[in-house]
Amino acid sequence: MALQRTIRKLINSQNYLLPRGAAFLHSHATSFGFTEVNEEEKRKLVGNVFSSVASNYDLMNDLMSVGLHRLWKDKLISKLGPFPGMKHLDVAGGTGDIAFRVLESIRGVSHKAMHDSFAETEGQTQIFICDINPNMLNIGKKRATERGYTKNSYLHWVEGDAEALSFEDGSMDGYTIGFGIRNVTHIEKALAEAYRVLKQGGRFLCLELSHVELPIFKELYDYYSFSIIPTMGELVAGDKESYQYLVESIRQFPKQDVFAQMIVDAGFQAVEYENLVGGVVAIHSGLKL
């Protein structure tokens, strides 16, 4: 008994003996980019970043990714396979890009179905956009109105915390988080919540900036990230620090394999990931079986 206690103390005192995932989680919760912060601070700082970038968020995405983020999001939706009548949750969905695509995809499916038989379940489609930042949600809601998505109340905007979701257990057919999990303080809590709210057979999908390993491309990407992006942030949004945080937080986020293991640890099965643009982004997916 005493021996077991001693061993446990030894293990707990040496981080490198813990599974890689756990050590990473601690450092993720206390890192704001390359700056060390305490956990409570991190959430506030990230909150400030997104309140600041909200009004230029979509424009900056287009500039920084040269429009590629649109294709990445399209790819995410094709992996999701939306269907009429589904209940979908998009977390950190702020300005609505992913939710709008889910809606458009379902409409596309419904129109095809209607040629054969009347799509009765379309009325039950519910897409929830959850974000911790009200500024981002307000912008998303405005965009939805501009695009005419408000007619049938398919979209619902909710301010909430990815680590403590306000949805019933097993209520969602799909869960997506696009460029959001990097900003969460406790990744494992967000993953656990994702698992909780998904129905059996539900699909988890995460689109996130990830790690590039290809030799020369990596150097080019680093140069672009650390020299060009913060400058762009300064010129376009008048906010160099937020974009500095952005590129640093990408480097601090666990690598593809480690993150995949975390998703497995949360209970998901058939976990896999696909690199896009050599690892600049990765789409991780899993199923709740």
Added chain:
Amino acid sequence: MARGVFSLLFRTGIGSGSGGGGGNGDVFGKLLSDILVCPLSRQALRYCPDSQSLISDSIGVSFPIINGIPCLVPKDGKILEDQIKSTGNDDSAGADSGI
């Protein structure tokens, strides 16, 4: 065929757009019974149109609705003071707000 027509009518009845006001009550009512719960207790929420908030009766906490968006972040919850509710449970708030 008839069912399809009914569902069309039902949809146009509920869809009131993005503005605040009476229409949202129907939408929230439907959502609450189906999917939204208190992020702290995971119990059902009650929509209160007067204070524009969602009440978690199980723990005596209220969450505001701002610009038609429910704010269900745990730290946004306000513990209910002695409020005389229409149901008459005026001393329940103090007793069971134990998080």
